[in-house]
Amino acid sequence: MLSRLSILFMMIGSLHGAGILLDAAVPSNNFQKPAFCHDLDCPVYSVLETNDKFEMRRYAPSVWVATDIVTMVYSKQQSSEMFWKLFHYIAGNNTAGAKIDMTAPVVDEIIHGPGPDCESNFTKHFMVPYVYTNMPPQPTESSVYIRHIPEMTLYVRSYGGFSNDDSKRENLVTLSEDLMKANKQFRDDIFYTAGYDSPYSFVRHNEIWLVAK
Ligand SMILES: *[C@@H]1O[C@H](CO)[C@@H](O)[C@H](O)[C@H]1NC(C)=O
Ligand SMILES: *[C@@H]1O[C@H](CO)[C@@H](O)[C@H](O)[C@H]1NC(C)=O
Numbered sequence: 603m604l605s606r607l608s609i610l611f612m613m614i615g616s617l618h619g620a621g622i623l624l625d626a627a628v629p630s631n632n633f634q635k636p637a638f639c640h641d642l643d644c645p646v647y648s649v650l651e652t653n654d655k656f657e658m659r660r661y662a663p664s665v666w667v668a669t670d671i672v673t674m675v676y677s678k679q680q681s682s683e684m685f686w687k688l689f690h691y692i693a694g695n696n697t698a699g700a701k702i703d704m705t706a707p708v709v710d711e712i713i714h715g716p717g718p719d720c721e722s723n724f725t726k727h728f729m730v731p732y733v734y735t736n737m738p739p740q741p742t743e744s745s746v747y748i749r750h751i752p753e754m755t756l757y758v759r760s761y762g763g764f765s766n767d768d769s770k771r772e773n774l775v776t777l778s779e780d781l782m783k784a785n786k787q788f789r790d791d792i793f794y795t796a797g798y799d800s801p802y803s804f805v806r807h808n809e810i811w812l813v814a815k
Contacts, residue, residue, distance in 0.1 A: 628732045638798045638807035642706040643731045650755070655780040657758045658814065661751075665735050666709070667691050668749040670725035681710070684726040687746050692728065695746075696739035705729040707796035707809070714791065725749075755814040757781055757788055765808040770795050773810045781812065789813040 629635070633646050651658040669687050671680055685708070692702040705728055713723040727749065730738045738748045759777035761769065774793055781788050794811035 628735060639706050640798070642704060643729065644706045644798075645729055655759070655784075656777060657760070658755065658786075659758055660755050661753060663753050664751050665730040665738055666727040666749045666751060667730055667738070667741060667746060668725050668727045669746045670723055672715075672721050672723050674721050676712075676722070676724045680724075681726065684724075687743060688726060688728045690743070691741045691746050695742045697742060698739035700734075700739050702734065702739070703731050705731055707798045709811075710795045712793055712795070756794075756811040757786060757814055759810045761808050761810075762806055763808075764806060765795070765797055769808070770810065773808075774812075777810050777812060787815045789815050 629646050633648075635644060645664045646662040647659040649657055650660055667688055669684050671684065673680065688708075692704060694701055696702070707729075709727040709729075711723075711725040711727065713725075715721045715723065730748070741747060757777065759773050759780070761773050763769065778788070778790075789812065792813055794809075796809040796811060798807045798809075799805070
């Protein structure tokens with residue numbers, strides 16, 4: 603049952619496929635921002651299918667600020683250093699010297715690499731708020747960059763509580779099993795984690811995303 607998932611952890615892939623870069627979406631009147639985004643800007647999507655196990659969503663093109671690391675072990679400390687790099691960007695370390703509002707969710711993209719050392723590419727993202735979508739201020743730190751993500755169709759599993767490596771792994775396993783049972787095709791070289799809440803919030807919403815194919 604888990605063989606498909608082990609491929610997910612072993613194969614390498616790339617987001618930059620045949621995706622066409624379109625203008626990023628600013629929400630229109632028919633985007634109902636979900637409650638778990640709170641009062642923050644968050645990426646625009648439509649729900650294609652939903653059941654008690656997962657949701658299939660089509661995300662509009664979006665603009666993010668990102669930083670990545672290729673490593674065998676993605677430690678809490680590395681994740682936190684990457685968070686602060688992005689936080690410094692929104693706090694003013696950008697060419698406009700602008701203070702930029704926080705958005706939701708914070709997204710980690712994990713591309714698992716092959717090879718004996720099994721290094722993987724971890725990329726952390728904050729979405730650029732709608733008002734900056736067409737002209738995002740450039741980061742002043744060299745390891746931080748603006749990234750345009752084309753439209754993508756995702757399978758999403760939601761869960762509550764404080765997310766950690768174990769709960770991420772469990773929910774990734776459950777989502778991929780549920781998708782296989784439902785005969786859904788998804789990419790096995792990449793997954794995403796999304797967290798919508800500040801560290802101080804007790805009501806929490808987390809998601810695991812797999813890419814539909
Ligand atoms: C911006 O970057 C510089 C140099 O890395 C740093 O000293 C400064 O504290 C940063 N500013 C903010 C707002 O993060
Ligand atoms: C890691 O992934 C990001 C986003 O997909 C990409 O921009 C970056 O070039 C990758 N880094 C390496 C070293 O492959």
